[in-house]
Amino acid sequence: SEEGNEERQKHVNTLELFGQTYVQDEWTNIPATVVDKLGRNLHNQKHHPLWLLKERIKDYFYREFIGRCHKPLFSVHDTILPVVTTQQNFDSLLVPPDHPSRHHGDSYYVNAKHMLRAHTSAHQRELVSTGLDAFLLIGDVYRRDTVDRSHFPVFHQVEGMRLFSSQQLFASVTGSGPAGLDLFEAGTRTPSKQESHSLEAAHLVASNLQHTLKGLVHFLFGTSVETRWVPCTFPFTHPSFELEIKFDNAWLEVLGCGVTEQKILHAAGAGDRVAWAFGLGLERLAMVLFAIPDIRLFWSNDARFSEQFKVDDIHQPIRFKPLSPYPPLINDMSFWIPSGESFDDRDFYELVRTIAGNMVQEVKLIDEYTQPGSGRHSRCYRLVYRHAERTLTKAEVDLVHRAIGDAVETQLGVQGRG
Ligand code: FA5
Ligand code: MG
Incomplete structure (x- = not known):
């Protein structure tokens, strides 16, 4: 019957993700192999190496940063679903309409309006809007990319963000709160600061950021690991940096970060504060930390892989013993x-x-x-x-x-x- 046809037609053209129905259109480009990965949440599977690394990172932030009433300063969010709007993934972060990262070929689109997040930064705005001042957000992210040992269409990121009131930022230098120092001024944008930031505020936020992240890398790798900062650009931070670590005699990029664009804080109702943010790739760090040679192994159901990460103490050193290498x-x-x-x-x-x-x-x-x-x-x-x-x-x-x-x-x- 005609009605039956229509029913069937409707069925063919929709996509069901996490109990939500999406109408497909000419932007839809998610293959079944990627749909299969939705909901796997490797970062939430106890003893999985990505979970283990997540726990170590949480532990660093819990130990180093204590908030009011002896509670951890950073709250942790690791169950936020990966389907977001293009508004969240791009517009909320000031990514311009013609920016190359919006290319259809770079990301997985549910339809013209929804996509699988390409980075955890997609949630910055909503979390700041709920009133959070310091948080970590861990989740699966999706990108169309090359095929090799270190690339997979799904990987995991940790997003971190910290906001400062004038009181909080300047207390650290003067010991007594703002002493004639202002967060904001009507100035100009330079390579080291945004137009609305005072030079002191920009410097203090950037150095707090770098101190925090270097502390994290030393916590994870030991203080002998070599690191360097590389200036870079993101639409949502300025100034921006990448942190690289020396591994096997080569520099490896592990995260991007910077001073949050004031417009973003303003739009999220926190325009009276300044902030930093970072985004770190969990697989890349885990591969170095545990000597895992191939990114596909994270998806393995082979007990010879998973057993190696079953430790009682999350800080117990682990060196992955490769399964016998199979001939190519x-x-x-x-x-x-x-x-x-x-x-x-x-x-x-x-x-x-x-x-x-x-x-x-x-x-x-x-x-x-x-x-x-x-x-x-x-x-x-x-x-x-x-x-x-x-x-x-x-x-x-x-x-x-x-x-x-x-x-x-x-x-x-x-x-x-x-
Ligand atoms: C971002 O995704 C930004 N959202 C990071 C950020 C957050 C900047 C907050 C400023 C403020 P980028 O595309 O460089 O940036 O990715 C960040 C990290 O994710 C990289 O440093 C790397 O560790 C990891 N990463 C990126 N692409 C891949 C990939 N294809 N496979 C594995 N890890 C990746
Ligand atoms: Mg990068």
Whole structure:
């Protein structure tokens, strides 16, 4: 019947997430492999390495910062659902309408209005609006990205934010509260401060931020770890920095942070305060801290992985003993992209993940060629097949590789080169 058709139609075009129904539209781009990860909440599974690291970070903040009545200064929020509006993820943070991070290809959209948060900063505004002065927010975040040992479409962040009244900020320097010092002035924006901030306020907030985060890194890694601050930019903080740590003789970025844009505090009803904020990637830190070689392992159900993190004391040092390394199988794939067509690598990466699941460790673009005259463009990718938990057979890899080859032709409109 017509009614039945309509019913079915309605069913096909909606997406049910956390008991909420969303109408799909031309922005919808969440594959089933990502939907599967919703609600896993690795950071809330007792003894999971991400949970363990979260507990260590909470412990640092609980020990170092005591608020009124001997209560912890920072409240902890780790059950906030990852479906947010684009308003939360971008607009509330002053991300301009034409900012590259809004590109459809960068994020997972439920529809034009809703998305899976691309960072935990998406909740800053709402938490400040509820009157919180200091909080940690831990959650799963989602980004369309490359395929390698350190990238996965889902990872976890810890957001931290701390607000200061004039009294609180200046008490630390004068010992007696504001002595003719002001948080605000009608000034100009310079590389080290916002237009509405006094130089003293900007300096004090930034140094409190850096002191807090360096303390955290020393708490986690010991005081001998080498660190450095790298200036950077975010639409929601100024000045902004990234903290890098020296690991295996290379600098590794572990977090972004800065002095919160005053407009954000103002919009959240806290315009009389100044604040800092940071966002830290849990996987990246956990990989270094526990010597976990592959980001896919965090999703493992293999007891040989999870057993290694079952410790009574969260501070007990852990060094992951890799499961025996399984041999990689390497297969290349090349195809023609019709001239005039655009091609987004990440569409290919996602297709590979969808079809090959956990069998692929890495996808690398190894060659590109544009045919003179026709303008046809060819790309060659190297697919490294290697499961983190078992040996793959050549037969099963060939099967999957062929399925990917077929799918790129039917779904991405390219032409295989055989
Ligand atoms: C942000 O997400 C900002 N929201 C951070 C921030 C918060 C800045 C508050 C200022 C104030 P960024 O995209 O650089 O920034 O990510 C922050 C951290 O998340 C990185 O330093 C890294 O540790 C981690 N991260 C980012 N992308 C990935 C990824 N694809 N895989 C694993 N970890 C990642
Ligand atoms: Mg960054």
